[in-house]
Amino acid sequence: MAKTIAEINEKIKKGEAVVVTAEEIIDLVDEKGTQKAAKEVDVVTTGTFGPMCSSGAYFNIGHTRPKIKLGGGRAYLNDVPVYTGFAATDIYIGATALPDDDPRNKVFPGKFLYGGGHIIEEIVGGKDVKLRAAAYGTDCYPRKSLETWLNIKDLNEAVLFNPRNCYQNYNVAVNLSDKVIYTYMGVLQPNLGNANYCSAGQLSPLLNDPYYKIIGIGTRIFLGGGVGYVAWQGTQHNPTVNRGENGVPRGGAGTLAVMGDLKQMSPDWLVGSTFTGYGVNLTVGIGVPIPILNEEILKWTAVKDEDIYTQVVDYGQAYPSGKKESLGEVNYAQLKSGKITVQGKGVPTAGLSSYARAVKIAGLLKDWIKKGDFLLTETVQPLPSVDSGVTFKPLKERPIK
Amino acid sequence: MAKKRLVLTFPHKLVDQPITYHLIKDYDLMVNILRARVTPREEGRLVVELSGGKEPLDKGMNYLAELGVQIQPLAQDVQWHQERCTHCTACIPICPTQAFTLDRQEMTVSFDKDKCIACELCLPVCPYKAIEILF
Ligand code: SF4
Ligand code: SF4
Numbered sequence: 001m002a003k004t005i006a007e008i009n010e011k012i013k014k015g016e017a018v019v020v021t022a023e024e025i026i027d028l029v030d031e032k033g034t035q036k037a038a039k040e041v042d043v044v045t046t047g048t049f050g051p052m053c054s055s056g057a058y059f060n061i062g063h064t065r066p067k068i069k070l071g072g073g074r075a076y077l078n079d080v081p082v083y084t085g086f087a088a089t090d091i092y093i094g095a096t097a098l099p100d101d102d103p104r105n106k107v108f109p110g111k112f113l114y115g116g117g118h119i120i121e122e123i124v125g126g127k128d129v130k131l132r133a134a135a136y137g138t139d140c141y142p143r144k145s146l147e148t149w150l151n152i153k154d155l156n157e158a159v160l161f162n163p164r165n166c167y168q169n170y171n172v173a174v175n176l177s178d179k180v181i182y183t184y185m186g187v188l189q190p191n192l193g194n195a196n197y198c199s200a201g202q203l204s205p206l207l208n209d210p211y212y213k214i215i216g217i218g219t220r221i222f223l224g225g226g227v228g229y230v231a232w233q234g235t236q237h238n239p240t241v242n243r244g245e246n247g248v249p250r251g252g253a254g255t256l257a258v259m260g261d262l263k264q265m266s267p268d269w270l271v272g273s274t275f276t277g278y279g280v281n282l283t284v285g286i287g288v289p290i291p292i293l294n295e296e297i298l299k300w301t302a303v304k305d306e307d308i309y310t311q312v313v314d315y316g317q318a319y320p321s322g323k324k325e326s327l328g329e330v331n332y333a334q335l336k337s338g339k340i341t342v343q344g345k346g347v348p349t350a351g352l353s354s355y356a357r358a359v360k361i362a363g364l365l366k367d368w369i370k371k372g373d374f375l376l377t378e379t380v381q382p383l384p385s386v387d388s389g390v391t392f393k394p395l396k397e398r399p400i401k
Numbered sequence: 402m403a404k405k406r407l408v409l410t411f412p413h414k415l416v417d418q419p420i421t422y423h424l425i426k427d428y429d430l431m432v433n434i435l436r437a438r439v440t441p442r443e444e445g446r447l448v449v450e451l452s453g454g455k456e457p458l459d460k461g462m463n464y465l466a467e468l469g470v471q472i473q474p475l476a477q478d479v480q481w482h483q484e485r486c487t488h489c490t491a492c493i494p495i496c497p498t499q500a501f502t503l504d505r506q507e508m509t510v511s512f513d514k515d516k517c518i519a520c521e522l523c524l525p526v527c528p529y530k531a532i533e534i535l536f
Contacts, residue, residue, distance in 0.1 A: 350491045
């Protein structure tokens with residue numbers, strides 16, 4: 001009864017594909033059992049909407065007259081520095097970039113109200129941004145400075161390219177110290193005042209394909225409201241972690257590098273975010289379709305919040321010092337209930353990844369596929385999995401004498 | 402028993418007057434000061450919760466108005482920009498008055514202005530700057 005992606009695509013083109021979200025599949029499997037559900041369902045859609053620091057976009061702005069070579073020079077978008085180590089008119093802006101004159105954490109905790117993530121949101125939203133650039137001038141590119149408004153519609157290329165997104169599971173952050181701390185996992189109140197988590201759990205793409213049997217290089221995805229692709233495994237991809245009996249990693253594991261045409265995307269699904277005392281970020285909406293090729297793949301997509309476990313980590317001491325210490329395991333049903341128990345104490349929970357938005361993304365992707373607007377892809381190359389030996393290593397520092 | 406959360410703005414000349422004393426003593430009101438700010442050569446602003454009988458409360462407010470105190474409901478100074486809210490839920494455990502609540506079925510957040518005491522604890526917590534307190 002195994003199906004192929006080509007067969008599923010035929011059904012999609014005819015408008016006959018049966019598509020459900022990774023939330024809906026849970027009830028369906030409870031009701032019909034995996035065998036019957038695997039026969040009936042063609043595609044399960046997943047979704048996630050969380051802050052992802054390793055995000056950014058590159059642009060080709062077109063040549064000026066006379067020509068300028070930004071490569072090796074300096075350039076700013078709305079006073080936020082962009083990377084110019086490419087050719088004459090290519091620039092890259094990273095989500096966490098800050099204006100040179102931002103006070104950062106000089107007055108602690110820093111506010112970080114504006115940076116790369118916000119600029120990407122504005123550019124996607126069609127707002128003009130101000131480019132200021134200085135170059136050193138060459139015989140072929142004589143011009144030395146440039147100040148101009150830019151708009152996404154005039155750029156030759158505008159491409160979102162995120163080296164690490166879509167973490168397969170993540171730590172729950174708590175604070176055992178006696179002072180408030182400000183982290184990328186949010187504001188953590190002292191003495192276990194709150195526990196912050198950041199995953200869409202049962203809807204999260206890689207938690208529905210724990211061994212990367214479907215999601216690989218070349219997979220077509222929903223990215224920021226448009227169509228994107230998995231370009232590579234993400235940085236820090238770590239498939240060889242501890243897993244539960246259901247194959248699901250019990251903490252941060254796989255990641256994806258993703259890219260897509262920014263011109264098709266929308267500021268609803270690419271939102272600049274601010275983490276007090278930490279910095280600026282970009283919250284990215286991603287949805288990945290999983291073709292139900294056989295019963296095993298379906299079983300994985302039916303994973304429930306209560307079957308996905310992760311580690312509670314102290315960001316007061318253990319995390320910043322680089323110690324791998326867990327204060328215990330909790331599952332996403334517990335996290336979403338509003339309270340978990342850590343060291344015998346009830347701790348209220350808060351999310352950073354929006355489950356409500358993940359539901360919407362999985363729903364939108366489902367609609368696209370049902371309407372025949374979105375076809376599934378074969379992967380070009382699988383991601384490194386448990387047998388790859390790939391691990392996430394700390395830096396081996398070698399002092400420079 | 403009636404209750405009102407108000408932002409009171411005192412002109413400079415009233416800043417040193419024992420007005421809360423009169424509200425308590427003469428109008429038999431409970432005065433819960435939530436926040437206060439007085440700056441030299443400027444006006445003073447007070448976020449208060451006044452509670453008492455309906456009639457004394459009305460009379461007390463008249464007294465304030467006659468003195469020249471500007472009265473505004475607190476809810477006007479608090480804004481939740483719903484279109485910026487992503488329903489991340491980061492504000493849920495921090496809010497002391499449950500002005501923010503979470504529907505755990507849908508995982509969507511809603512905000513009840515009338516419960517907010519403008520403590521500003523949620524401001525550094527919200528990654529999307531969805532809450533604005535004008536006080
Ligand atoms: S200011 Fe924020 S935390 Fe304080 S009561 Fe209002 S909503 Fe709650
Ligand atoms: S922290 Fe801000 S964005 Fe998140 S749910 Fe609360 S108001 Fe909405």
